[in-house]
Amino acid sequence: MNDNQLLRECLRGDTEKFKVIVEKYRGKTLALALNILGNRQDAEDACQEAFLQAYSHLNTFDFKRNFSNWLFSILYKRCLDQLRKRRRFFVFFKKTKSEAGELSGSRALSFSKQNPLPHRLLEKLSPKERSSLCLWAVEGYTGKEIAEVLRCSPSTARIHLYKARRKIKSLLEKEHA
Amino acid sequence: MLKCRWIDFLFSVLPIKRWQDFLVRRHIQNCPECQDKLATVEEARELFVPESEIENLQGVWPAIQSRQDERRGQKPQAQRRWRWAFAAAFLFIVLAGAVWLYLAVGPGKGSPEPPFAEQFQINSIEIDNQPAQAFVYHPRDSKTYFVWVEKKT
Numbered sequence: 001m002n003d004n005q006l007l008r009e010c011l012r013g014d015t016e017k018f019k020v021i022v023e024k025y026r027g028k029t030l031a032l033a034l035n036i037l038g039n040r041q042d043a044e045d046a047c048q049e050a051f052l053q054a055y056s057h058l059n060t061f062d063f064k065r066n067f068s069n070w071l072f073s074i075l076y077k078r079c080l081d082q083l084r085k086r087r088r089f090f091v092f093f094k095k096t097k098s099e100a101g102e103l104s105g106s107r108a109l110s111f112s113k114q115n116p117l118p119h120r121l122l123e124k125l126s127p128k129e130r131s132s133l134c135l136w137a138v139e140g141y142t143g144k145e146i147a148e149v150l151r152c153s154p155s156t157a158r159i160h161l162y163k164a165r166r167k168i169k170s171l172l173e174k175e176h177a
Numbered sequence: 178m179l180k181c182r183w184i185d186f187l188f189s190v191l192p193i194k195r196w197q198d199f200l201v202r203r204h205i206q207n208c209p210e211c212q213d214k215l216a217t218v219e220e221a222r223e224l225f226v227p228e229s230e231i232e233n234l235q236g237v238w239p240a241i242q243s244r245q246d247e248r249r250g251q252k253p254q255a256q257r258r259w260r261w262a263f264a265a266a267f268l269f270i271v272l273a274g275a276v277w278l279y280l281a282v283g284p285g286k287g288s289p290e291p292p293f294a295e296q297f298q299i300n301s302i303e304i305d306n307q308p309a310q311a312f313v314y315h316p317r318d319s320k321t322y323f324v325w326v327e328k329k330t
Contacts, residue, residue, distance in 0.1 A: 018241075019238050022237050022238050022241065023238075026237050027228045027231060028228055030228075030231055031225075031226060031227065031228040031231050034226055034231065035225045035226055047237065048237060048240050048241065051237060051241055052241050055241060119223075119224040119225070121224060122224055122225075133216075133221050133224075134225050136218070136221070137218050137221035137222040137224075137225060138222060138225050138227065138228075153194070155194050155195055155197075155198030156194050156198075158198050158201055158202075159194050159197050159198055159201065162197075162201050162205065162215070164216075164221075165215040165216045165221065166214055166215055166216075168216040168220065168221060168224065169214055169215055169216040169220070170214075172216065172220060
């Protein structure tokens with residue numbers, strides 16, 4: 001059974017078929033989320049949210065589209081939400097630290113190191129660039145497919161990818177030098 | 178080489194996506210020197226955690242199911258709340274209407290019946306043993322009645 005058949009069965013009321021979909025994509029989605037967020041807990045939350053959203057909006061899915069692209073685009077949005085939440089937390093944390101000065105240095109250090117990305121070079125990229133690069137390198141996506149996930153134009157997706165590749169190359173060269 | 182530098186310059190000087198994409202498609206994609214400045218698929222892939230190395234996501238399905246159940250539980254509750262709110266609003270409107278109606282036309286309101294003493298009746302009027310015509314006037318806000326009688330012509 002392919003994805004579309006499974007989804008059609010699911011829409012007819014056979015919810016167990018969605019379990020097959022989850023089993024099929026959970027590894028890929030977690031890998032993508034982890035590569036964007038760099039934190040296992042956040043990645044798991046984003047994945048759960050993405051699957052849940054996909055399940056509850058299954059009736060809006062266009063069967064002409066690729067399901068994995070649709071799922072990844074939902075996941076990408078949830079990852080951005082997680083990053084936004086994290087940014088808000090860090091702003092709050094910094095403010096608390098500067099105003100009250102109550103947190104110890106070791107605690108502050110642990111917060112800053114809390115979310116290391118798989119590779120520290122990836123920190124230098126923006127979430128869009130990181131996502132584009134990950135989809136291109138790991139999933140083998142083209143600019144058009146990346147655009148579908150990122151919900152932007154193919155030219156914008158190609159630019160994100162180009163910038164990401166260029167930044168990474170120069171960082172790798174600096175590291176080796 | 179000089180052309181590549183120019184392309185780099187043009188790429189950075191005009192940060193318009195379409196223009197940059199045009200340069201990428203027209204030159205950078207096909208130029209080996211420019212390609213050398215970009216990370217290859219293998220180099221990029223090494224930076225990311227592959228699917229095989231990730232300890233797989235456990236318990237996603239139960240989590241989704243429990244979240245679904247939560248949502249299903251929340252929905253009827255919300256619906257019930259709406260029904261109660263609607264019923265309460267309807268009852269309030271009915272009660273308000275009833276109170277208004279009672280105050281407007283309830284006992285002691287509206288057009289009062291004249292007291293018994295003010296009631297009078299003219300059975301027949303005659304002038305010179307001939308039936309006559311009677312006209313009764315009652316000025317507003319007055320207890321006086323005028324009766325005008327005239328002979329029928």
